[in-house]
Amino acid sequence: MQTLLPELALLPQAGRAPTAYFENVTEAWLEIGFGAGEHLLWQAQNYPHIGMIGVEPYVSGMAKLLSHLDTLSPPGGEGEGEGAVYPPLQNIRLYAEDARDVIAALPDACLSRVFLLFPDPWPKTRHHKRRFVQMEMLDQLARVMRQGAEFRFGTDDHSYLLWTLERLSAHASFSWLARSANDWNTRPADWPPTRYEGKAIAVGRPCTYLRFIRR
Numbered sequence: 001m002q003t004l005l006p007e008l009a010l011l012p013q014a015g016r017a018p019t020a021y022f023e024n025v026t027e028a029w030l031e032i033g034f035g036a037g038e039h040l041l042w043q044a045q046n047y048p049h050i051g052m053i054g055v056e057p058y059v060s061g062m063a064k065l066l067s068h069l070d071t072l073s074p075p076g077g078e079g080e081g082e083g084a085v086y087p088p089l090q091n092i093r094l095y096a097e098d099a100r101d102v103i104a105a106l107p108d109a110c111l112s113r114v115f116l117l118f119p120d121p122w123p124k125t126r127h128h129k130r131r132f133v134q135m136e137m138l139d140q141l142a143r144v145m146r147q148g149a150e151f152r153f154g155t156d157d158h159s160y161l162l163w164t165l166e167r168l169s170a171h172a173s174f175s176w177l178a179r180s181a182n183d184w185n186t187r188p189a190d191w192p193p194t195r196y197e198g199k200a201i202a203v204g205r206p207c208t209y210l211r212f213i214r215r
């Protein structure tokens with residue numbers, strides 16, 4: 001963590017294009033609260049031309065992702081030698097604090113995809129204001145997302161599901177892509193499972209997968 005995090009850390013700079021935090025990417029995607037980073041890593045490995053910005057303030061989640069990344073090409077290990085790439089994935093940048101800092105610093109219309117997967121549901125009514133999905137946050141996301149960009153939201157919490165659908169449906173900048181129940185009951189092939197989803201499924205809680213387009 002001490003060596004790899006400084007290599008991959010992103011310091012949000014007001015107005016800087018997200019692709020400018022990388023060497024060689026054509027687009028940038030943002031994952032808010034990546035937990036242990038399974039989904040982020042899968043996307044980065046499967047889409048090497050995309051710059052993946054991952055935000056996770058939970059130290060042990062960040063440590064899990066970094067130790068996984070470290071095993072991909074450890075110094076002194078198989079990946080080392082002439083031509084070896086270290087840090088292992090060039091298309092990941094990480095921020096260990098609040099995703100709102102990153103979003104606020106981004107210029108307009110610069111992200112092609114945003115992931116918010118199994119965010120903390122804050123079930124008590126008096127805590128609903130802490131939920132990440134708020135109309136003001138949707139305004140911010142609409143500002144930084146390109147036309148046609150996708151917002152993906154996964155949850156196992158029925159109340160947060162309804163909350164999110166209500167707000168996204170009421171927001172003029174987003175359209176829900178679902179056409180049939182299969183579209184929200186089934187995780188798309190390019191949406192790998194996350195740790196929290198696994199926990200929910202293990203105890204029989206159904207999960208929902210929402211995809212919205214930035215109009």
Ligand SMILES: C[S@@+](CC[C@H](N)C(=O)[O-])C[C@H]1O[C@@H](n2cnc3c(N)ncnc32)[C@H](O)[C@@H]1O
Nearest residue numbers: 033034035058098099117118119120194195196
């Ligand atoms: C329930 S966990 C889900 C983690 C992961 N997405 C998954 O599906 O396994 C929610 C995560 O969101 C992170 N989080 C909460 N508020 C955040 C914020 N403002 N910015 C970035 N991450 C946040 C938490 O630290 C936590 O790890």
